[in-house]
Amino acid sequence: MKKFGIILGGFLLSFSGGAAYSWGVFTVPLMELFEWNKFEANISFTVFMMVFAVCMLPAGMAADRFGYRFVSRIGSFLLLPAYLLASLVGAVGHSWWLPLTHGLIGGIGCACVYSVIAPAIRSHFKKNTSLAVSAAVMGFGLASVFIAPIKVKFLIPGLGISGTLVVMGIMVFIGSFTGSFLMPDKNINENKIIIIPAKVVKDALSNYKFYLLWFIFASFVVGGFLSIGLFPSYARLNITSEPEFSAFVVLLFSGVNGFGRPLAGYLSEKIGYSKIIVTSGFVQFIFLLMLGLLPPSGNLLIMVSVVTGWSFAVILGLYPSFTSSILGNENLGTKYGMVFTGFGLGAMALLGGSFLYDLSGSFSTAFISAALASFVSVILIFLLMYLRKRQSRGEA
Numbered sequence: 001m002k003k004f005g006i007i008l009g010g011f012l013l014s015f016s017g018g019a020a021y022s023w024g025v026f027t028v029p030l031m032e033l034f035e036w037n038k039f040e041a042n043i044s045f046t047v048f049m050m051v052f053a054v055c056m057l058p059a060g061m062a063a064d065r066f067g068y069r070f071v072s073r074i075g076s077f078l079l080l081p082a083y084l085l086a087s088l089v090g091a092v093g094h095s096w097w098l099p100l101t102h103g104l105i106g107g108i109g110c111a112c113v114y115s116v117i118a119p120a121i122r123s124h125f126k127k128n129t130s131l132a133v134s135a136a137v138m139g140f141g142l143a144s145v146f147i148a149p150i151k152v153k154f155l156i157p158g159l160g161i162s163g164t165l166v167v168m169g170i171m172v173f174i175g176s177f178t179g180s181f182l183m184p185d186k187n188i189n190e191n192k193i194i195i196i197p198a199k200v201v202k203d204a205l206s207n208y209k210f211y212l213l214w215f216i217f218a219s220f221v222v223g224g225f226l227s228i229g230l231f232p233s234y235a236r237l238n239i240t241s242e243p244e245f246s247a248f249v250v251l252l253f254s255g256v257n258g259f260g261r262p263l264a265g266y267l268s269e270k271i272g273y274s275k276i277i278v279t280s281g282f283v284q285f286i287f288l289l290m291l292g293l294l295p296p297s298g299n300l301l302i303m304v305s306v307v308t309g310w311s312f313a314v315i316l317g318l319y320p321s322f323t324s325s326i327l328g329n330e331n332l333g334t335k336y337g338m339v340f341t342g343f344g345l346g347a348m349a350l351l352g353g354s355f356l357y358d359l360s361g362s363f364s365t366a367f368i369s370a371a372l373a374s375f376v377s378v379i380l381i382f383l384l385m386y387l388r389k390r391q392s393r394g395e396a
Contacts, residue, residue: 003124007121007132007135007136009179009183010121011138011179012139013075013175013179014114015140016076016179017109021140024148024232026041033161034095040095043098043099044086044098046348048099049343051107052111052343055108055112056111056343059111059112059115059116060333060338060340061333061334062112067185068120068183069183069184069185074109075108075176076173078108079109079173080170082104082105083172086102087161089165114137115336115340117136118136119336122320130269130321131269134264134313141258141312144254145255155167204327204335209387210338214342216277218345219373220281220311221312222345222373223312223373223374224308227304227309231246234301235249239296249305256306257310257312257313258313273322277314277315280314282378284311285378288368311374320332323336
């Protein structure tokens with residue numbers, strides 16, 4: 001029962017952090033209310049994801065040093081003011097206010113609540129650890145599936161942007177604060193952290209496996225971020241002007257991303273992490289390449305949304321366990337925090353994809369680039385597995 005509580009706590013923490021994925025529904029209302037351009041309306045989401053990625057390392061180090069419950073609680077107390085201060089945007093009226101509040105403070109809070117989930121579960125589960133981790137982080141992918149429609153249909157029309165941000169702040173605080181109580185205090189196998197996190201960082205930076213893990217992760221998530229950011233615009237401009245289809249594509253991606261994580265965890269227990277990641281990466285490469293080369297098609301976009309949603313579920317659901325299998329389970333908060341900084345490259349890819357579209361007037365360049373990034377991740381996984389096998393045989 002205690003183990004189930006840890007999974008539930010992880011789900012609440014990841015759901016609260018993943019609420020930021022529903023930011024896209026604010027884009028048009030912000031543009032209409034303040035006469036902002038698309039960049040100004042979306043920059044808060046990009047800053048949130050960049051800060052989230054960068055702060056995963058110090059948050060993971062803090063979790064290893066001070067405990068999972070304490071750090072997750074700090075995160076919940078940062079998420080609350082992030083949204084409440086952001087709600088003052090109507091009074092401030094400047095586009096920099098949202099990235100400064102929701103983006104910066106919220107990104108730090110999200111890193112604190114998310115960084116504790118994988119190491120806490122892996123330290124308390126001896127069996128089915130990948131399934132447990134994947135089920136806990138499922139909330140990060142599912143949050144926008146449930147929150148975005150509520151915002152669009154009820155909160156924004158009834159309360160406006162500022163009122164919606166207040167409600168969001170209260171909701172994510174209650175969810176994350178409750179989840180923090182369900183987190184264990186420390187690693188069950190350690191009375192105290194013996195290894196200094198700074199030494200863990202130094203050792204990882206001297207290990208070629210870390211760099212391969214980082215580049216695999218960074219290359220893989222590019223496809224997912226382009227899916228989140230460009231698929232709605234691609235659908236509206238190239239397929240149909242009906243907003244319902246664009247919303248359906250995003251909902252499909254988010255649903256597969258969320259519900260696919262436990263399935264990915266279950267399959268990895270049966271056939272291994274690397275096989276699942278390689279297969280998903282190669283399929284993502286094929287479908288993104290088709291989307292970039294073939295004429296626009298609603299059916300193709302739907303299939304690509306499913307594929308990229310599944311790939312995002314695989315990489316974010318399995319990578320903590322995959323990192324542990326390569327670098328070891330000790331001080332996983334620090335190690336995975338280092339690898340997770342590659343998530344920031346995915347966030348930058350969203351801006352890069354928009355830049356490529358503005359430059360070429362076509363989505364093809366962005367989708368082909370994302371396909372090639374996925375292919376690079378597949379090649380690097382094969383290289384990592386080859387080098388690891390050689391090392392186990394004493395050849396390296």
